[in-house]
């Protein structure tokens with residue numbers, strides 16, 4: 001634990017135990033999403049599916065990166081991951097991104113993907129609001145993650161015909177925003 | 184439809200296997216089956232068994248999220264004129 005790091009956040013008026021629990025729940029959402037996206041990505045096949053496979057794969061890898069980036073902050077603030085992975089699964093901040101009943105229905109898969117990203121955008125916006133001007137490091141981290149989640153949402157929503165977002169798929173390395181927390 | 188006082192609503196806090204109900208703008212919703220309301224808590228800070236009308240204003244989503252949950256009653260303290268009428 002970073003004793004003073006935690007103390008500073010407490011002094012700023014944040015309930016650190018609640019914040020840590022929220023971070024653990026979001027870490028659970030990232031790791032479970034990584035798992036579910038693996039299944040979704042495997043099923044993105046055929047003429048319609050293949051075109052989406054690459055962004056689904058990028059989102060999958062970046063979500064795993066988000067998990068990796070959140071973990072050190074959880075422990076710095078005196079928190080920990082639950083010893084039982086089933087408990088971790090059940091505390092996820094977002095519902096499971098399960099494969100639709102008809103796995104050949106690419107539009108249904110896209111809806112699962114976009115809803116998962118929207119849940120994440122909501123969650124990190126909330127953490128940013130909670131920590132802004134108070135917990136600079138958690139803010140910096142959740143804002144970096146938020147940047148990537150917003151781009152994921154826009155990729156999938158474009159395929160659903162919700163209008164242009166101005167974004168393109170990743171060029172170069174994954175996690176352009178979060179990578180500084182992974183080094 | 185069943186009428187709930189705030190005290191009655193408090194029984195449905197989702198803990199120890201009890202159903203999880205939340206009050207919102209005079210209506211009582213059953214969120215027991217939501218993955219995000221397990222054990223009657225939501226995103227660490229919110230608990231079932233309460234009137235969450237004000238809390239929802241600060242949430243990162245609107246009340247659309249409640250649409251898919253059944254309304255199981257009305258909250259009487261509300262009807263007796265606190266803020267909004269049920270609609």
Ligand code: HEM
Pocket residue numbers: 093094095115118119120122123126205207214216217218219220225226229235238239240241242243244248249
């Ligand atoms: C600061 C507080 C809150 C946060 C951070 C929060 C966060 C979230 C998030 C991230 C989701 C998932 C949305 C999605 O999938 O796109 C959600 C869903 C939901 N929230 Fe909240 N929320 C808050 C307050 C509330 C309040 C006060 C209520 C009261 C009624 C509420 C009721 C719900 C419901 C019913 C759902 C849908 C659950 C489901 O589909 O299973 N939330 N919330």
